[in-house]
Amino acid sequence: MSSAVVSTSAALSRHFVFEDEADAEASSSPGISSSRAALDRTAPSASPRAVGSGPSIASVAHVLQSTINNQKSAISLAPASRLEMRPVPAMVSSGIAELDALTGGLPRGCVTEICGAASSGRTTLLLASLMAATRRGEFCAVVDASDSLDANSAAAAGVELERLLWVRCGDSSSKLGSPQSKDTEKKNKLRNTNPVEHRLEQVLRATDLLLESGGFGMIVLDLAELAPLVARRIPLTTWFRFRRAIEHTPTILLAIEQQAIAGSCSSLLLQLGDAAPSLLDSVPTLSHDQGLQPFGRLRSDTNPSESFQPAHTQLLTKLNIKAELVRSRLERKPARSVAGFVSKTAWAG
Amino acid sequence: MFACIYIPNFLVAAILRAEPELRTQAVAMLEGKPPLEKIVAVNEKAEQLGITPGMTKAQAELCTELTLRLRSSLQETAAHAALLDCAQSFSPCVEDSACDTVALDLAGMESLFGSAPDIARAIANRAAALGLNANVAIASNFDAALLAARGFPGITVISAEKEAEQLGSLPVEVLFAEHSGDPTPRTSREMGQPDQEQKQTSLLETLDRWGIRNLRSLAALPEVSLSERLGQDGARLQRLARGAVLRKLVPVEAPLVFEEAVELEHPIVLLEPLAFLLNRLLEQLCARLGSRALATQELRLTLELSNLTGIEDELENPGIPSESDGDADASASSTVVSCRQTSFVRTLRLPLPMLDAKVFLKLLQLDLNAHPPGAPIVKIHLAAQPARPRSAQGGLFLPPSPEPEKLELTLARIAGIVGEHRVGALEMLDTHHPEGFRMRRFVAEVARRVPQKRNPDAEEASSVVTAMRRFRPPLRANVTLENGQPVQVVCPKRKDVQGDVLWKAGPWRFSGDWWEREAWSRDEWDVALQQDGSLALYRLVHDLLGGGWFIEGTYD
Numbered sequence: 020m021s022s023a024v025v026s027t028s029a030a031l032s033r034h035f036v037f038e039d040e041a042d043a044e045a046s047s048s049p050g051i052s053s054s055r056a057a058l059d060r061t062a063p064s065a066s067p068r069a070v071g072s073g074p075s076i077a078s079v080a081h082v083l084q085s086t087i088n089n090q091k092s093a094i095s096l097a098p099a100s101r102l103e104m105r106p107v108p109a110m111v112s113s114g115i116a117e118l119d120a121l122t123g124g125l126p127r128g129c130v131t132e133i134c135g136a137a138s139s140g141r142t143t144l145l146l147a148s149l150m151a152a153t154r155r156g157e158f159c160a161v162v163d164a165s166d167s168l169d170a171n172s173a174a175a176a177g178v179e180l181e182r183l184l185w186v187r188c189g190d191s192s193s194k195l196g197s198p199q200s201k202d203t204e205k206k207n208k209l210r211n212t213n214p215v216e217h218r219l220e221q222v223l224r225a226t227d228l229l230l231e232s233g234g235f236g237m238i239v240l241d242l243a244e245l246a247p248l249v250a251r252r253i254p255l256t257t258w259f260r261f262r263r264a265i266e267h268t269p270t271i272l273l274a275i276e277q278q279a280i281a282g283s284c285s286s287l288l289l290q291l292g293d294a295a296p297s298l299l300d301s302v303p304t305l306s307h308d309q310g311l312q313p314f315g316r317l318r319s320d321t322n323p324s325e326s327f328q329p330a331h332t333q334l335l336t337k338l339n340i341k342a343e344l345v346r347s348r349l350e351r352k353p354a355r356s357v358a359g360f361v362s363k364t365a366w367a368g
Numbered sequence: 369m370f371a372c373i374y375i376p377n378f379l380v381a382a383i384l385r386a387e388p389e390l391r392t393q394a395v396a397m398l399e400g401k402p403p404l405e406k407i408v409a410v411n412e413k414a415e416q417l418g419i420t421p422g423m424t425k426a427q428a429e430l431c432t433e434l435t436l437r438l439r440s441s442l443q444e445t446a447a448h449a450a451l452l453d454c455a456q457s458f459s460p461c462v463e464d465s466a467c468d469t470v471a472l473d474l475a476g477m478e479s480l481f482g483s484a485p486d487i488a489r490a491i492a493n494r495a496a497a498l499g500l501n502a503n504v505a506i507a508s509n510f511d512a513a514l515l516a517a518r519g520f521p522g523i524t525v526i527s528a529e530k531e532a533e534q535l536g537s538l539p540v541e542v543l544f545a546e547h548s549g550d551p552t553p554r555t556s557r558e559m560g561q562p563d564q565e566q567k568q569t570s571l572l573e574t575l576d577r578w579g580i581r582n583l584r585s586l587a588a589l590p591e592v593s594l595s596e597r598l599g600q601d602g603a604r605l606q607r608l609a610r611g612a613v614l615r616k617l618v619p620v621e622a623p624l625v626f627e628e629a630v631e632l633e634h635p636i637v638l639l640e641p642l643a644f645l646l647n648r649l650l651e652q653l654c655a656r657l658g659s660r661a662l663a664t665q666e667l668r669l670t671l672e673l674s675n676l677t678g679i680e681d682e683l684e685n686p687g688i689p690s691e692s693d694g695d696a697d698a699s700a701s702s703t704v705v706s707c708r709q710t711s712f713v714r715t716l717r718l719p720l721p722m723l724d725a726k727v728f729l730k731l732l733q734l735d736l737n738a739h740p741p742g743a744p745i746v747k748i749h750l751a752a753q754p755a756r757p758r759s760a761q762g763g764l765f766l767p768p769s770p771e772p773e774k775l776e777l778t779l780a781r782i783a784g785i786v787g788e789h790r791v792g793a794l795e796m797l798d799t800h801h802p803e804g805f806r807m808r809r810f811v812a813e814v815a816r817r818v819p820q821k822r823n824p825d826a827e828e829a830s831s832v833v834t835a836m837r838r839f840r841p842p843l844r845a846n847v848t849l850e851n852g853q854p855v856q857v858v859c860p861k862r863k864d865v866q867g868d869v870l871w872k873a874g875p876w877r878f879s880g881d882w883w884e885r886e887a888w889s890r891d892e893w894d895v896a897l898q899q900d901g902s903l904a905l906y907r908l909v910h911d912l913l914g915g916g917w918f919i920e921g922t923y924d
Contacts (some may be wrong), residue, residue, distance in 0.1 A: 174796055243924070356536075
């Protein structure tokens with residue numbers, strides 16, 4: 020029995036009630052209610068001193084029971100369907116109509132993760148989102164963990180560069196052919212830190228500062244070149260902090276990575292072109308005189324050594340990118356979770 | 369209606385403005401070359417301790433509670449400039465009467481600032497905000513206001529026709545106090561100054577012998593008899609005492625120079641005490657700029673160093689940018705290190721006019737942390753280039769944008785984390801070089817404009833562009849060739865970037881800048897590599913000048 024009324028010999032007139040919250044369960048159970056009734060019946064004879072010195076246990080129990088019932092009626096239980104929901108975040112275009120149809124756009128004030136392996140279209144999606152945001156007149160920031168943003172691609176994608184803040188993390192020399200900078204190695208030795216950890220620390224600190232500054236429409240964490248093991252070193256508390264910082268703000272925090280690392284902190288998780296069967300679909304098609312052909316087949320049909328076709332006649336014109344909606348916190352359940360879109364090379368228009 | 373602002377005990381006031389913590393202490397000002405220094409000015413508390421001007425330093429040092437300071441022309445100039453700024457913030461018609469006195473014409477000011485007492489209070493408050501405790505007097509004629517400001521502490525308003533009555537209680541010494549607090553006499557007054565002082569002394573003695581102690585007694589003397597005995601000077605003094613001199617105000621055009629300086633008795637080595645002093649200077653500068661409704665877009669900090677050792681270190685350090693660098697404009701600040709002088713100069717250029725001492729201080733701190741002076745500091749000089757404050761009106765339907773002050777601080781902090789030239793906005797260059805861009809300062813305000821409405825048909829027609837990710841620096845690769853075409857790529861530094869070439873396109877030859885030292889010529893290939901069940905597209909580059917193969921980036 021989870022509920023009991025106890026009278027003690029030291030204080031006969033005072034009664035103690037234990038676990039009255041569970042009384043509903045106790046009263047609903049027939050065995051328990053019968054034993055309780057038995058207790059009510061036997062109580063006067065079991066404690067004669069209590070009877071003599073104060074009100075009977077049965078009457079006290081009755082009063083208490085009625086009180087508990089009154090309290091229960093005062094507590095209103097609302098069905099889950101009527102609970103006040105969190106406000107639905109405003110959705111903005113990602114710059115790709117197919118993705119907008121799939122996800123409804125990118126949610127403001129939320130963390131969005133875009134995952135995928137190399138050449139899966141993550142950066143294409145990133146630049147399209149930046150293009151859409153900057154054309155809306157918003158200021159955007161890219162925290163580039165690996166200093167890999169290509170200025171020509173960004174310009175070709177239509178990103179308004181004057182509205183884009185680029186934070187280049189890590190130390191590197193951009194001269195063609197130069198080996199890894201010796202100065203950089205020396206600095207790392209002096210700092211006695213792993214360069215990857217140092218870079219990760221730079222990313223997190225810069226992101227923190229940008230989130231604190233506010234006013235950006237989109238902040239991008241480009242972790243695409245970081246190995247999943249390294250990216251997972253970002254503690255979950257950091258993602259919670261990021262999510263908390265952008266909550267109720269119009270800022271979109273977009274994370275580009277190889278695998279999902281933000282856990283439940285991300286409101287939208289998109290996986291790009293990871294399935295093996297889609298390899299042939301996602302590889303570039305060739306603009307060839309004899310029509311379009313996936314080059315996987317071309318590889319099996321032709322031997323490079325015997326190839327009569329000059330390589331410069333083959334052109335990379337477009338990529339077929341497939342996106343899968345892995346997780347979304349939106350109310351609307353998508354009719355389908357996979358969408359595909361095509362990206363063209365800059366010169367191909 | 370004229371107002372006169374007078375700073376009593378100006379020499380001490382200039383020091384107290386620079387060091388406000390001395391206000392509660394006994395302070396005496398020293399002047400002269402060691403060991404012949406003498407006290408030239410003392411404050412009230414020092415007077416109570418028995419310290420008087422003229423005492424030697426050795427005598428003054430016997431008083432342990434006394435704080436001694438060397439007279440500083442820099443601080444006096446700054447205090448005088450602040451006094452002029454205070455006056456200019458109320459009226460454009462300002463006369464620079466003396467170093468400690470300015471007068472202003474209040475004609476037509478009532479509609480702006482209220483009645484005469486209100487104006488006087490506002491002037492006193494503004495002077496206090498600039499670190500000066502001023503006597504303010506308002507009268508219908510200039511000289512009456514001047515005498516009242518010098519004679520009465522606090523705020524005095526003399527109504528018209530009652531000048532003689534209200535000035536009557538002042539001692540006659542007030543009439544001769546014109547040069548008493550003027551440490552740097554004006555050029556016009558330098559001629560014959562000893563004769564003038566002698567004349568004044570004799571006049572004062574004469575009046576004293578006659579028993580004339582205050583202006584009321586002087587005003588009551590018969591005019592003709594006074595003129596017969598003391599000449600024109602006597603008549604002028606009597607008109608002054610009666611408040612009957614009608615003189616025109618000589619307005620000056622105060623130059624827009626905003627400079628503050630402090631000389632240190634003991635050199636500063638750490639940045640923390642330097643920040644404390646910088647904060648004080650910045651607050652004074654911002655108050656002065658604010659009083660003139662101005663802001664600043666450039667701060668120039670000059671630190672006088674005690675020796676040249678640190679300077680040489682700075683010169684040897686290639687990490688510190690100098691104005692001779694090509695991309696000096698892109699940086700938030702630049703360094704000029706003079707070889708001839710022991711000065712260390714940092715210039716903080718802001719994208720927009722600002723007026724926030726805290727933001728300036730933080731920016732200077734971050735800048736000095738990145739570029740420490742390298743030697744003990746003996747003098748700090750801070751100058752602000754005035755600019756008109758920005759005027760911007762936010763719109764309800766405009767997209768959000770970062771607050772300029774906050775953004776500037778954020779950028780400075782991020783630059784401290786990732787490097788000075790590794791944060792900013794992209795600017796494309798007119799070149800075919802694959803890295804044909806440069807970093808420039810990111811400015812949120814300039815780019816703030818209403819987004820253009822675009823044609824929806826054109827929007828639909830625009831397609832997504834395949835992006836490339838660059839490897840910086842490019843990855844050196846070992847490439848196996850067959851018939852001059854790559855068939856296998858191995859990247860020693862990255863095991864994940866290697867495999868058989870499934871498909872290739874190219875080569876496309878690019879070259880440029882052959883007329884420059886850094887010419888470039890290369891063949892580009894687009895290749896698809898098979899890697900552990902996945903496929904990746906890379907840009908392979910053959911450097912025709914250096915002769916190596918590199919993987920420049922990946923299509924993603």
